Amino acid sequence: MLSASLKIAGKDLRLCLRGAQGLAQTALLGLLIIFVFSLSRKPGEEVPALAAAAIFWLSTLFSQVLVFSGLYALEEGNGARMGLAMAPIAPQAVWLGKALAGLTLVLACQLVFGVAVAAFLGQSVSGSMPLALGCVVVVDVGLVALGSLMGALASGKTSRESLLTVIFFPLIIPVLLAGIRVLEGVILGGEGLDSSLDWLGLAGAFAAVFSAAALVLFPFIYTGEE
Amino acid sequence: MTAVLAALAAVALCVAQWFIWVYAPVEQSMGVVQKIFYIHLPLAWWALGSFFVVFVASVLMLVKKDNRWDRLAGASCELGVLFSGLALITGSLWGKPIWNVWWTWDPRLTTTLIMWFVYSAYLILRQSGAGGERGPVVRAALGVVAFLDVPLVFYSARKWRSIHPTVFGSQGGGLEPEMLTTILVSIAAVGLFWAALLSLRSRQLGQGAALRHVFLHQTR
Numbered sequence: 143m144l145s146a147s148l149k150i151a152g153k154d155l156r157l158c159l160r161g162a163q164g165l166a167q168t169a170l171l172g173l174l175i176i177f178v179f180s181l182s183r184k185p186g187e188e189v190p191a192l193a194a195a196a197i198f199w200l201s202t203l204f205s206q207v208l209v210f211s212g213l214y215a216l217e218e219g220n221g222a223r224m225g226l227a228m229a230p231i232a233p234q235a236v237w238l239g240k241a242l243a244g245l246t247l248v249l250a251c252q253l254v255f256g257v258a259v260a261a262f263l264g265q266s267v268s269g270s271m272p273l274a275l276g277c278v279v280v281v282d283v284g285l286v287a288l289g290s291l292m293g294a295l296a297s298g299k300t301s302r303e304s305l306l307t308v309i310f311f312p313l314i315i316p317v318l319l320a321g322i323r324v325l326e327g328v329i330l331g332g333e334g335l336d337s338s339l340d341w342l343g344l345a346g347a348f349a350a351v352f353s354a355a356a357l358v359l360f361p362f363i364y365t366g367e368e
Numbered sequence: 369m370t371a372v373l374a375a376l377a378a379v380a381l382c383v384a385q386w387f388i389w390v391y392a393p394v395e396q397s398m399g400v401v402q403k404i405f406y407i408h409l410p411l412a413w414w415a416l417g418s419f420f421v422v423f424v425a426s427v428l429m430l431v432k433k434d435n436r437w438d439r440l441a442g443a444s445c446e447l448g449v450l451f452s453g454l455a456l457i458t459g460s461l462w463g464k465p466i467w468n469v470w471w472t473w474d475p476r477l478t479t480t481l482i483m484w485f486v487y488s489a490y491l492i493l494r495q496s497g498a499g500g501e502r503g504p505v506v507r508a509a510l511g512v513v514a515f516l517d518v519p520l521v522f523y524s525a526r527k528w529r530s531i532h533p534t535v536f537g538s539q540g541g542g543l544e545p546e547m548l549t550t551i552l553v554s555i556a557a558v559g560l561f562w563a564a565l566l567s568l569r570s571r572q573l574g575q576g577a578a579l580r581h582v583f584l585h586q587t588r
Contacts, residue, residue, distance in 0.1 A: 291513070295493075295506055308492060309510065312485035313517050316524035323528070344527065348520055355516055359509040362430055365502060 143238065146231040150239025155246060157216050165247060168208045169254045172201035176255060180262040189263040195325035198252075198259050199281075199318055205251045206244070206285060207307050210293030213240050213247075218297070223364075233361040241290035248282055268331025277328055280342055281321035284349035288314060291356040294364045320345040370571060373564035380557035384550075392550040404462040406550055410558035412455040412480065417562070418448030419483060419515060422490075426511030429504055435577065438504035441511050442494055443569035445487050447562060452484045478525040479518070486514045 158164045179197045183189055217223040226236060259265050267274050289310065296306040320341040327338025388406045395402035425441035428434075459477065460470050471477070490510055497503060543551070 288513075291509075295510060305493065305496060309486075309489040312482050312489060313513065315482055316517070316520040319524045319528050341527070344520070344524055351516055351520065352513070355513055359430075359512060362505050363509050 143232045143235045146229075146235035147238035147242060150226075150236060151242035151246070154213050154216060154240065154243035158212060158243070158247060164208075164212050165250060168205040168212075168247070169251045171208060172205045172251055172255050173258050175201045175204060176258045176262050189265070191265065191326045191329040192322065194259055194263045194265045195322045195329060197263065198255055198325060199321045201255050201258075202248060202252060202282075202285070202321075203311065203314065203318065204307075205255075206248050206289050207310060209244050209247045209251075210240070210289045211296065211306050213243055213290075214293045214297035223297075227365050233364055234357050236364055237290050237294065237356050237360040240293065241286045244286045244289055244293075245282055248286065249279070252278060252282075265329050267328055269328050269335050273335075274325075274328040277324045277339075277342060278321075280349070281317055281324060281345045284317040284320075284345050284352065285314060287349050287356060288317075288352040291352065291360060291363070294360065297364075317345050317348040320348070370564060370567040373560060373567055377557065377560040377564045380553075380560045384554045384557035387550040387553045392546050393544060395547075398466055401462060401465050404458050406554045407558070408455055408458040408462060409551060410555045411451045411458065413555060414558055414562045415448050415452035415455055415480070415483075417559075418444045418451060418566075419487060419518070421566075422448065422487070422511045423515035426508035426515075429508035430512070433505075435504050436574070438507060439573040439577065440566075440570050441508065442491075443566055443573055445490050445494075445511075446569060447565055449484060449487050449491060451562070452480050452487070456480055456484065473525070473529050475522055475526040475529060478529075479522045482521045482525075483514075483518060486517060490514060 176197055179193075179200075180189070217226050227233070292306060292310045292313070296309065323338045323341040324345070327335040384406070388403055392403075392406070394400055421444040422441045425437045425444065429437035429441065456477075459480075463472065464470050490507065493510060494503075494507060
């Protein structure tokens with residue numbers, strides 16, 4: 143299953159990055175969100191770490207909706223979804239492949255958002271950088287586990303993005319809260335970091351629950367039928 | 369079945385009103401505002417019950433592939449969204465005079481609100497006709513995912529709040545025996561009303577599906 147997933151992820155990444163239009167659009171949307179939120183403060187006024195963390199994850203969420211609706215839209219033309227559904231692989235490999243491709247794309251966007259949050263909102267990482275990256279990746283795993291499942295659920299409709307947003311956002315709230323707290327701890331460093339690292343457990347539990355749910359439910363959702 | 373349940377619910381709701389306004393004493397510190405509690409709590413409980421029915425019906429839909437379960441899940445979800453919405457509104461009406469705010473970051477409040485969002489999205493997905501002919505299975509998958517989210521939402525909301533000091537002490541605890549009786553009568557009455565609505569709405573959805581079936585076969 144893993145090799146099939148990697149092949150699907152590779153194929154999706156090649157298709158998405160060809161011309162880089164999709165990724166550029168996604169990153170641009172996130173940047174715009176960060177910029178617009180920076181207007182909520184008067185010039186020179188400091189943005190609290192918690193608010194900056196929330197803005198970072200909000201940008202991530204919006205870009206993730208675009209990423210997954212784009213990834214599942216790749217197979218919408220010419221009956222390609224039927225082809226993928228009929229391929230002699232476990233259906234879950236499609237979920238995992240899309241999740242891996244989505245994780246890569248979201249991480250690429252987050253690199254841009256990280257710089258933007260530092261520049262527009264005047265934030266810097268007080269704790270260790272590798273720890274910060276590790277925390278973001280753990281939260282991202284939970285996000286893409288559910289994102290890949292919900293992307294399949296909303297696929298094949300013209301109102302894909304709007305439908306995906308409205309289903310995905312409320313479900314993702316537990317891991318979003320975890321992400322905000324963890325990132326706040328990483329920005330503040332010191333004592334704040336210890337208490338916020340507790341939240342990583344919740345992010346891990348979220349990733350585990352929805353990965354397990356996706357393994358069971360994905361074959362029901364993803365089929366070749368129109 | 370529906371008519372019997374509806375008749376029973378009508379009588380029970382009247383009886384519950386007598387218990388609420390005549391039998392139960394007026395609470396000392398909160399006064400008459402506390403009476404909202406007798407309608408708020410049953411609504412919240414039966415909303416949670418509805419969401420559990422959505423989950424069970426969704427699992428049965430996935431296993432048995434019978435559209436009847438999809439219709440039950442749909443009917444139950446509509447009731448859940450309605451009842452939890454009303455519970456949020458009645459809670460807010462109670463909170464303003466007692467807590468002096470319309471809204472506070474309480475785990476139960478937050479969980480109810482997020483569940484209201486999730487199940488409203490489920491209803492929108494139903495209306496949008498996502499999944500085409502496989503719609504019932506797609507919706508069932510969302511019904512399962514939504515219910516798995518409940519404990520995570522509750523836990524995260526509690527954890528989020530625990531960082532900040534709480535302004536309001538934990539309420540509840542000892543209820544007067546008369547109040548306890550009243551709340552139990554209210555729960556039972558609203559439960560009958562809920563069952564009547566669920567039965568009616570499932571039947572309506574079933575008849576709608578049957579009509580569509582006949583129409584599709586005649587036009588072919």
